[in-house]
Amino acid sequence: MENPVNAPFKEKVRIEIAKLREMTFKSKLEYIWEYYKFHIIIFLVLIFVLFSMLNIWVFNPNPESALFISWNAGFVTDEQEDKLREFLEERLIEEGVNEEVVVAQFFFGNPDPSIDMAGLQRTVAMIAAGMIDIFIVDEDLLNTYTETEYLQPLDSFLDKIMSIDPDAYERIKENVISVLYESDGIREERQMGIKIGSSPLFLKLGMFEQELYLGVSITSGRTDNVVKTLIMFFE
Numbered sequence: 001m002e003n004p005v006n007a008p009f010k011e012k013v014r015i016e017i018a019k020l021r022e023m024t025f026k027s028k029l030e031y032i033w034e035y036y037k038f039h040i041i042i043f044l045v046l047i048f049v050l051f052s053m054l055n056i057w058v059f060n061p062n063p064e065s066a067l068f069i070s071w072n073a074g075f076v077t078d079e080q081e082d083k084l085r086e087f088l089e090e091r092l093i094e095e096g097v098n099e100e101v102v103v104a105q106f107f108f109g110n111p112d113p114s115i116d117m118a119g120l121q122r123t124v125a126m127i128a129a130g131m132i133d134i135f136i137v138d139e140d141l142l143n144t145y146t147e148t149e150y151l152q153p154l155d156s157f158l159d160k161i162m163s164i165d166p167d168a169y170e171r172i173k174e175n176v177i178s179v180l181y182e183s184d185g186i187r188e189e190r191q192m193g194i195k196i197g198s199s200p201l202f203l204k205l206g207m208f209e210q211e212l213y214l215g216v217s218i219t220s221g222r223t224d225n226v227v228k229t230l231i232m233f234f235e
Contacts, residue, residue: 019031061098063098063099063100064098064099064100065099065100065101065102065131065222066089066092066093066099066100066101066222066225067088067092067101067102067133067134067222067225067226067229068101068102068104068126068131068132068133068134069084069101069102069103069104069132069133069134069135069136070104070106070123070126070132070134070135070136070217071103071104071105071106071136072105072106072107072108072135072136072137072141073107073136073137073138073141073212074136074138074197074208074210074211074212075208075210076105076207076208080205080206080207081103081105083205083206084103084201084205084207085101085102085103087201087205087232088101088229088232089101091228091232092225092228092229106119106122106123107119108120123150127150127217127218127219128219129219130217130219130220130221132217132219132220133216133217133220133222133225133226134214134215134216134217134220134226134229135150135151135214135215135216135217136196136212136213136214137193137212137213137215138211138212138213139177139211139213142177142179142192142193142213142215143179145215146179146180146181146192146193146215147182149218150215150217150218151192151193151215151216151217151218152216152217152218152220153181153190153191153192154176154190154191154192154193154194154215154216155190155191156223157216157223157226157227157230158172158173158176158191160223160227161227161230161231164227164231165231165235168230168231168234168235171200171234172194172230172231172233172234175194175195175196175199175234176191176193176194176195177191177192177193177194177195177213178190178191178192179192179193192215193213193214193215194213194214194215194230194233195211195212195213196212196213196214196233197209197210197211197212197213199233199234200233200234200235201232201233201234201235202233214230214233
């Protein structure tokens with residue numbers, strides 16, 4: 001039975017059904033696969049894509065970032081990094097909330113300058129997107145990040161800490177580092193970093209004592225979690 005190219009859609013459907021009725025089950029499968037395999041493949045691909053998107057957006061969405069720490073100096077093992085992340089998640093994230101704390105190591109000074117450049121570009125892009133909240137750096141990077149305006153002054157954070165936990169504030173104040181900071185053409189000493197290499201939290205987690213400093217990213221928008229984290233370092 002022919003299926004005329006110019007026949008109306010309903011007529012084409014009627015002819016196809018009539019053809020299939022005359023075939024055995026095996027012949028039907030062979031016929032459908034032979035003439036409609038591209039349609040079937042496209043349909044299956046679309047179904048796969050749809051379910052993948054639903055899985056990501058509805059059933060198992062990726063967690064939001066409650067805090068992102070960019071670790072740019074010193075030495076930390078994967079185990080220590082995990083301990084820090086788990087400690088912060090337990091205290092920053094309420095049960096059932098789909099959020100996470102990220103501790104990501106980005107080190108510079110690689111023999112291959114292209115690797116350093118890629119890392120720098122990634123850091124700049126993440127700062128621009130407001131993804132990074134806290135930097136952990138050495139003294140040289142603290143000065144460099146201040147000059148390149150990667151960091152913001154800590155005055156407002158310290159004021160909030162003083163109102164929330166005066167005891168922690170006193171301990172933090174002893175470790176605050178002032179660096180020359182330029183704003184609107186005016187260069188002045190501002191509180192830009194906090195010495196954390198021997199902080200109570202690091203000692204509690206078994207971290208090696210190092211000359212490390214904490215700075216807050218210029219685009220961080222998670223102020224409350226940053227303040228809570230600063231307090232936790234010196235509780």
